[in-house]
Amino acid sequence: MKNPGLKQPSIEDVESAREKIRPWLPRTALGSYPELSALAGTELIVKHENHQPTGAFKVRGGINILSRLSEEDRLRGVISASTGNHGQSIAYAARLFQTRAIITVPEGANPSKVDSMRALGAELVFHGENFDDAREEVERRSAAEGLRYIHSANEPLLIAGVATCTLEIIEEQPDLDALIVPIGGGTGAAGAGLVLESLSPKTELIGVQAEEAPAACLSWQQGELVEAPMATKAEGLATRCAFELTQDLLRRHLDDFVLVSEREMNEAVRILIEKTRNLAEPSGAAALAAALKLKDRLAGKKTAVMFSGGNISTAQLREILNAT
Numbered sequence: 001m002k003n004p005g006l007k008q009p010s011i012e013d014v015e016s017a018r019e020k021i022r023p024w025l026p027r028t029a030l031g032s033y034p035e036l037s038a039l040a041g042t043e044l045i046v047k048h049e050n051h052q053p054t055g056a057f058k059v060r061g062g063i064n065i066l067s068r069l070s071e072e073d074r075l076r077g078v079i080s081a082s083t084g085n086h087g088q089s090i091a092y093a094a095r096l097f098q099t100r101a102i103i104t105v106p107e108g109a110n111p112s113k114v115d116s117m118r119a120l121g122a123e124l125v126f127h128g129e130n131f132d133d134a135r136e137e138v139e140r141r142s143a144a145e146g147l148r149y150i151h152s153a154n155e156p157l158l159i160a161g162v163a164t165c166t167l168e169i170i171e172e173q174p175d176l177d178a179l180i181v182p183i184g185g186g187t188g189a190a191g192a193g194l195v196l197e198s199l200s201p202k203t204e205l206i207g208v209q210a211e212e213a214p215a216a217c218l219s220w221q222q223g224e225l226v227e228a229p230m231a232t233k234a235e236g237l238a239t240r241c242a243f244e245l246t247q248d249l250l251r252r253h254l255d256d257f258v259l260v261s262e263r264e265m266n267e268a269v270r271i272l273i274e275k276t277r278n279l280a281e282p283s284g285a286a287a288l289a290a291a292l293k294l295k296d297r298l299a300g301k302k303t304a305v306m307f308s309g310g311n312i313s314t315a316q317l318r319e320i321l322n323a324t
Helices: 011-021 036-042 059-066 071-076 085-097 111-119 129-147 158-174 189-198 215-222 246-251 263-274 284-293 315-323
Strands: 028-030 045-048 078-081 101-105 124-128 178-182 204-210 257-261 303-307
Touching: 011 059, 011 158, 011 189, 028 158, 028 257, 036 045, 036 263, 036 303, 045 158, 045 284, 059 085, 059 158, 071 078, 078 085, 078 129, 085 101, 085 111, 085 315, 101 111, 101 129, 111 124, 129 204, 158 189, 158 246, 158 303, 178 189, 178 284, 189 204, 189 246, 204 215, 204 284, 215 257, 257 284, 263 284, 284 303
Parallel strands: 045 303, 078 101, 101 124, 178 204, 178 303, 204 257
Antiparallel strands: 028 045
């Protein structure tokens, strides 16, 4: 049953979000690397969301939603669940707008992301084995304590905020043939679809998810929300279920969906270090992994990949490099 309170954002909401975000975030770099393009067999363009102050694209959505909270909500505080990047975005924005932020994370969450959220002033709560366990605890607590629950996907203002990333891409590359965006909860790809529909409808939108966490892909294929086993180590893609609002937008705008293996994402992390001198976390490198997997299909097409996050722990990086 659909939630009637979930309003799909519009391109006007994205443009409004840009004005809210502009005082706090500069445009991130969009560039190409000859070695990377040669490896991909096409002109490959990288959007460096790893250069954001929190190391990931989600901070755009956090600032957009926190900047619009009522005084009552700011006084009561906000609560959310995250494996790290969404939580950092909420913590960062809450600090800007002097709001209490409670972030629930899974036990064993990425320690570098946990340290970042704590340093930004968020109250950290550890609960459950994975993101969905943490999310369910947040839903219980928000109802019990009257806190403003910020869902990591079913939030129009989050989607409009992160869509400003694609707005920047298309303004600089209006003749783009394809855009590849990683999908966990799906806000990045959902927002990208809004922008492409209005400003670049000929650009193909391709989503990418981990083979070990395919719930969003299966939901998109089957036309209904489904759950699936979740075992990926790519935290940003580690969800066992899909979400209504982002799935509605993905069905409207997404042209294709590809799954990548843990090995393919880890190899993409290594390639980004070697070819661009940038650190990526596995979910942040997933778009490159997909571009390499689709090399034959994308040959000769100007393709952009969203480098969505660079928050990799030293333990993760050591494991990936030692395996190559």
